[in-house]
Structure formats: C-alpha cells, structure tokens
Amino acid sequence: MDLTFSAEEEAFRREARIWLEAHVPKMPLVSGDTREGFAEHLLWERALFDAGWSVVAWPRVYGGREASLMQWLIFEEEYWRAGAPQRVTQNGIFLLAPSIFSFGTQEQKDRLLPPIASAECLWAQGWSEPGAGSDLAALRSYAERVSGGFRLYGQKTWTTRGAFCDKIFGPFRSEPSGPAHAGLTYFLVPLHAEGISVRGCGRLDGDEGFADVFLDGVFVPDRDVLGGVGNGWKVAMSTTSSERALSLRSPGRFMATAERLRALCRKSPRGRDPVLRDRVVRACLDAEAYRFHTFQLATRLQEGHALGPEASMSKLFWSEMDVAMHETALALLGDDAELDTQAWMKQFQFSLAGPIYAGTNEIQRNVVAERVLGLPRK
C-alpha cells in the first residue's frame, strides 16, 4: 500500500481542514433522522455543495472537484475529525450514485447526478420488504408494464429517512416467473406522486428514522429504469457493494469515534481501570487497522482491481468494531451510561444496527466463506 501522502494530498487535507474549521456548525445539529433535524441538515448540505465539498470525487460537471480516491479518504478523515454533521444525502451520494456512474445512460447521469450533489433531490433506499430482508431475492414488490413505463405495487420497509426524502431507488420484480434473482428491475421512483404513500416509523434509538413505503400503482417512466429491464439484481449488488465497503463507511468516521473514546477514557474515573483501558486500546487498534486496510484497498482500486466479495470483510470488521467502541464507552460511563446527558448511549443503539444493515453479519460471513474462501454452499 502506498502510505506516503503526496504534497498535493497534504495540501488538499489542509484546504479541507481550514474550510471545515470555518464552517462546521459550532453547536451540534438536531439529529438528521428527525423531521426538524433533517431540514437543518439540508442547509448544511447546501453549504457543502456551494463550496464544492459535497461530492469531492465526482467530475466537476456534476458538482465535484475530481478528487482522487485517496483525497476522498483524506476529506472523510477531516470531515469526521471536525465533528461535521451527518450526511443526510448519503443514500443518494454513496449508494445510488456509484450505481448510476456504473450503469446509467448519459441522459440519466446528466439528469440525476447534479441534484444529488446539490441536495435538491434526496433519495431513500427501497430495499427490504416485510418478507425480504437478508433474503432480498425473495422480494415481492412488482412492476407491471404499461405504456411508456411501469406501475409499481408492493411495500418497502425499514427505509432510512424515507419520510423526509423525495425519491426512492430499489429492485422490483418485473418478471413474475423464473428464478428469484432473475426478472428484477432497478427503478428510480418518486415518493410524492399518485399511487405511493410513506409512513414514518420510529427506531430503537427514538428517532423517526425509518419508514414504510406503500406502492399502489405509482408510475415510473422508462427513462427511470437503471441498468436495463431485467438487470436489477446486478445493479442492486453493485449498490450493496458500495454499502458494505469504502463508499459508505470510510475510516474517518471510526477514527473520530476512537478519538472521542480515548478522550472519554482520559477524563473518566473508571478510565484508570487497566481492564477498561485495555478494552479502549483494543477498540482503537481496530479503528487503526481498518484505516490502513482501507488504504490498502484504495491502492488496489486505483491500480484497477475491482472490489468484490471482499467488501463483506470490511463490513464485518467495521460494524463489530463500532459496537465494541460504543460498548467500551458505556463501560467507562458506568451508571451514568443510561442518562441522556451524553450521546454515547444513543450512538451505541445506532451501532447495534451496523451488524444488521447492508446484509446481516451472518450473511456476510457466508459470503466471505463461499466467495472469498471457496467453501461449498451446500
């Protein structure tokens, strides 16, 4: 792996640090998983976009500054170090957009990417259904061909921030018969149109961060099919790959958590306990390992290798590391951990979702065993 940052990369880091220092809100915003907080976060997204920081690695024509993969990682480190607000645009930018870059037509790229970058169009991920979580291929929401496009029917659930978004992307069954993976099409669907309704629902951590989406004939034109009719599984898997590795969870986030954990240890009375200190070091070591493993991955990506089922290893690692960091924080807080005067308990609850979303860790272990180690499926 290439560990020497070039002069250009160091300059980029300095530029990002200076801008963030000047512009990151001094008071934390209300959670972006609430209605009120979401609106505040959109203002922040606008500020990022106007200064060219919302999609740094994208082509300039779409609102980016054509930063390299390494520079993006550097930006993410600075972003989380500065305590900047969560990115409520993350589904559009980090999940959908890579799939648009890979599978979209020129017309789709030109039409869809700029509003993602500018936060003028917010996207939700329409993946799970009540009967299809880990077993995504069991999805039953379907699309019927009509003149000029499709009408969609069914239900998507556990849709993050779905109640606050403009559109939703996801796979639907376009071919009623045939094997489960075949006959799926990836659609880009308006959330505020006839034939679709959204009902927000609460999450474990108390935020209205989930939603159920009911589709009852909402119309989607042909130009909002991504990757071609019947190609939905392939496109969905590319989104999934982004979700598990680099794109969604850069090391910067966890490095910032590790730094906060160390700070908590230093100022907590229980931080004198050698057993707890060892737990802190273990958790922080993992964050360090994740950082350098990601640099290694990034070097390989820049050399032209594709990232396949190895993304599952990243997902396993960061999600369980994140839980461990938060469990350790709660241990340091002792009987103050249950109070709402600190943020760790809420963040701990969110960390518990990590081993579940983007494919449960049990599934991830199966994927690594079968597709990386070559163990037999049956």
Add this chain to the structure above:
Amino acid sequence: MRDALRELLREQCPPNAVRTVFEAEGPATIPGLWAKLVELGVIGALAPEAVGGVGLDLIDLMVLIEESGRAAVPEPLIDTAAVAVPLLAALSEDPRAARALARVLAGDARVAVALRAGARVVPAELLILERASEIHLVDSAQARLTSARSVDRTRHLQRVDFEASAETSVARGLRAQQLLAAAWDRAALSTAAQLIGLGARMLALTTAHVQTREQFGRPIGSFQAVKHQLVNAHVAVEFAQPLVYRAAHSIAREDPGATLHVSMAKAMASEAALLAARTALQLHGAIGYSYEYDLQLFMKRTWALAAAYGDALSHRTRIAEATLAAPGEEHA
C-alpha cells in the same frame, strides 16, 4: 523476490523438512537452505550494496519475513536479517562489526540476538548481546550456553552467560541505547510479520481441509458453524497485516510514532495468529490434534512467537500508556 522465496521454500522447506528439525535431538538446520537464503538476498536485504548487501528497505524485508512465516522456516532469519545486519552495518566503523557483517553476508555465520537481560538465544555462530545497556558481539563458542526447551522444538533456545569486557563491547551509552531500541522494534515487527504468515498458512491448510473432509454426506465446510469460525480468523489475519507494513513504513521514514506503530502491529498479529491457530485446530478436529499432522508445527511456532518480543497485552499496555492518561494521574 517474494515469489522466488516462496518457490525456494516450497522446494527446500516443506513441512517434513521442518519436522526433521523439530524431531532432531539437538540444534539442527535444513541443509543448504541458509546458503540459498543468502544467495537470494534475503539475509543481506537491509545491508547497503556498498558492503555487499542488497539495499532493500524494511517494507521489502517484511514481505520476505511474512513469507518465511508461511513456511515456518526454522532458521534465525529475524535475528540475522532484520536485527543483526542493520545493527552491524550501523557499527561498521568498528572493524569487529565490519568483519562480523562480512561473515554474515557471505553466509558464513548466522546471528542470534539477546536484546534484554535474560533473553534466550537460538543457535548461531555469532551472538549480539545486551549487558548493562551496552552492546556486545561474541562468538557463541566463547559464551556459556544452557539449553532450554520450547514447545516449538525447532527453537533450540539457550540461556547465555558470557564475560563482558572492552573487547566484546561494540557500543555503549546513548548510541547503544538507540541502537538497542531500534533493534527491539525490528525484532518485534519481524515477529509480527512471521505471525501473519503463520496465521495465513494455518488458515489455508484449514480451508483446504474443510473443503475435502466429508461428514454427514457433505464437506464439513458447507456447515455455517465451520464457515463462520473460519471467516472470523481470516478477517483477523487480514486486518492485522496492514499494520505490519504501516509500522515498517514508519520505521523507514523515521516517524516518531514508529515504536507505537510496532506495538500496534505486534498486538494485532499475535492475537490474529493465536485465533488462527485455535480455529485451525478446532476445524481440523481430531486429525489436527495428532502429532503426525503438520498443523502442530505451525501452531507451536505461533504459540512461541505470540509472546516473543512482547505479547499482545504488553504491547497494548504500552499503547495505553502512550495514548491514555497514566493511571492515577489527575483528570482534568
């Protein structure tokens, strides 16, 4: 060069060659292997070309050391190539050090090091020994050596006693301290690199085993409990490895955080390799428990090296001291 080394070790250091060393009555080596390692440039990797070395950097050497771990090479590669060669090169204004270096690079002498009081050495012609914060260079024939058995019987450990004198001392004072500290870091890091190789090898053996071993009418690798344990160990080794190269990079660049980075690498590598050993044994079942099966060679090396130059806990304690407030300190 890594590929060439891999090929060499596949031919000259297969498990039964390691086993022969393991089962030998006293110190033994694999005939001809050391000469080939010298010829390939592994031993002289870190010496400057001007004195007959290869002029590689520490990162390159770690790749080779990791490879040596995969084959459980029963030779003092770490002591000689990673620790002694750069140390002797740094002291080469002293004719004794220069002579010793020449012998090592020519393949005429292996080196074993004891960097702290009470440290044990493996068999070698030359010894680099610490005594009262000075560095001594001694022919092993001039030292009193008492055998100590290791669970890994390829490690014919010996306790050392010798007559320290002005004749044997090649460095003292601040210079000696700095050289010893750097030597310790290289030793710990190289051990971490070998542990990564060992872990990877044990898991490769295990993966092959669970693909072929059938029970209940199917390969045991098709059972989720087997898959999941194997993946956990695989991920642990995979994510420990980058920290080894990061620390090598830090040492090469004289980064002030290098010693801490070495501790991170050793802590993670020790834990990962131990998990790999445990997992490998469990998933091999009773076959893995038998003496005849090769797995025990790699496991015993792992158990020995996991605690060499500091076990995971001692390195994490070092990290805690450096990155968290010292226990008992006033909290702000």
